[in-house]
Amino acid sequence: MTIIHPTAIVDPNAELDDTVEIGAYSIIGPNVKIGARTRIGPHVVIDGHTTIGTDNRFYQFSSIGGPPQDKKYAGEPTQLLIGDRNTVREFCTFNLGTAQDEGITSLGNDNLMLAYVHLAHDCRVGNNTVFSNNASLAGHVHVGDWVILSGFAAVHQFCKIGDHAFVGMNTSLTQDVPPFVLLSGNPAEPHGINIEGLKRRGFTREQINDLRSAYKVIYKSGLTLEEAKTALGQAEAQSQASARQLRQLREFLDTSTRGIVR
Known part of the structure; x- marks a missing residue:
């Protein structure tokens, strides 16, 4: 049976698999769908039209599926889609999409999101990525598979990062990063191929x-x-x-x- 802590607030219209766990003081909104064996820690808020797959783990104090931080947002029923086997650590913020794009923010499978990661509206993140502490994406950013963003990396809106790229600590990105490339700096500079990866x-x-x-x-x-x-x-x-x-x-x-x- 679904394990819901007595202090959690789960809207009766939310769709939870029987094997989902919800921790103390967490809040689950009416349009949320959560798949099998996903565990939600304490003090997590999941709202909006958010769909979460199987075997995910959300640690405490994250805000998932909140409204976009965009002045043009007018309450449209946009979405956040999260795949399977993702780990989302403390204080992460993932926002819904906007009607000005395709209306979807998405995170694929097998990703590791460390503390304070921010995924803004309409971002698309692939599979097997690692976002270190405080890595942040502005709106409409697309990130491929096997990408690593080091701590405090910040990506400008509408940028794209190709598969297997490595972005160093404190990097400020305002342009696209080709697949396989390693870069760092503020402003960012390329430093070769991501050989170790x-x-x-x-x-x-x-x-x-x-x-x-x-x-x-x-x-x-x-x-x-x-x-x-x-x-x-x-x-x-x-x-x-x-x-x-x-x-x-x-x-x-x-x-x-x-x-x-x-």
């Missing part, structure tokens, strides 16, 4: 070397961005082992709207 995830030596070469094409060759994309396309055609990763990198450059950190 790629090794841990099973990338081969050949793939890492190909990505290092691609990094040099973008950042060290003196080519314009258009010329670099052409060179990446040529490298993609010649590399069977790394074709998918090089295509992913090239396509990210094609779709960047804020320009990349360079």
